[in-house]
Amino acid sequence: MIYISRNIYIDDSTIKFKGIRSSKPGGQNVNKVSSGIHLQYDLNGYKYPDWFMKNINRIGKKYISDAGILNIKSISYRTQHKNKKEAIRRMVELFQNSVKREKKRIKTKTPFKAHQKRIVDKKKRSQKKILRKSPQVNDE
Numbered sequence: 001m002i003y004i005s006r007n008i009y010i011d012d013s014t015i016k017f018k019g020i021r022s023s024k025p026g027g028q029n030v031n032k033v034s035s036g037i038h039l040q041y042d043l044n045g046y047k048y049p050d051w052f053m054k055n056i057n058r059i060g061k062k063y064i065s066d067a068g069i070l071n072i073k074s075i076s077y078r079t080q081h082k083n084k085k086e087a088i089r090r091m092v093e094l095f096q097n098s099v100k101r102e103k104k105r106i107k108t109k110t111p112f113k114a115h116q117k118r119i120v121d122k123k124k125r126s127q128k129k130i131l132r133k134s135p136q137v138n139d140e
Contacts, residue, residue: 002088002092004092004095004096004099005099007049008048008049008052008095008099010041010091010092010095011045011046012088014041014042014045015039015040015041015088015091016039016040016041017037017038017039017040017084017087018037018038018040019034019035019036019037019038019080020034020036020037020038020073020075021034021035021036022035022036022075034080035075035077035078035079035080035083036073036074036075036080036083037073037074037075037080037083037084037086037087038071038072038073039070039071039072039073039074039084039087039088039091040069040070040071041069041070041091042068042069042070043056043064043068043069043070044067044068044069051101052098052099055097055098055099055100055101056094056095056098059094059097059098060094060098063094070091070094072087072090072091073087074086074087074090
C-alpha cells in the first residue's frame with residue numbers, strides 16, 4: 001500500500017506492469033529488449049471520494065481511459081527496473097497533485113482609494129489627450 005492521504009491510497013498489488021519496447025534510438029538493443037514499462041491501474045476498483053475523482057480526471061485526463069484505467073508509459077531509462085520506479089513515481093505524483101484542494105476565491109469589493117485613484121488617472125489621461133489636439137478656430 002502506498003498512502004497518499006488519510007483515506008486515499010494506492011494498492012500496489014493491483015498495479016499491472018507490462019514490458020514494452022522503447023521507441024527511442026538505441027540500435028539493436030531497442031529492437032531486442034523490452035526495457036520500457038506500461039503501468040495500468042484501475043481507478044474504479046476502489047471507492048475514492050468524488051472530489052478526488054474529479055481532480056484526478058481533470059489533472060491526469062491524458063492518462064485515464066474512458067473505462068477509468070490509469071495508463072502510464074515510461075521509456076526514459078535503459079533498464080526496466082528504473083522505468084518501473086519512474087512510472088510509479090509519476091503515478092504517486094499524479095495522486096498527490098489530485099489530493100490538493102484549491103481554495104475557493106472570495107469576491108471582494110474594490111477598495112475606495114483604488115476606485116478614486118482610477119478615476120483621477122482617467123481624468124489626467126483625458127486632459128492630456130485634449131491638450132494634444134490642435135486648437136479649434138471658430139470664425140463667427
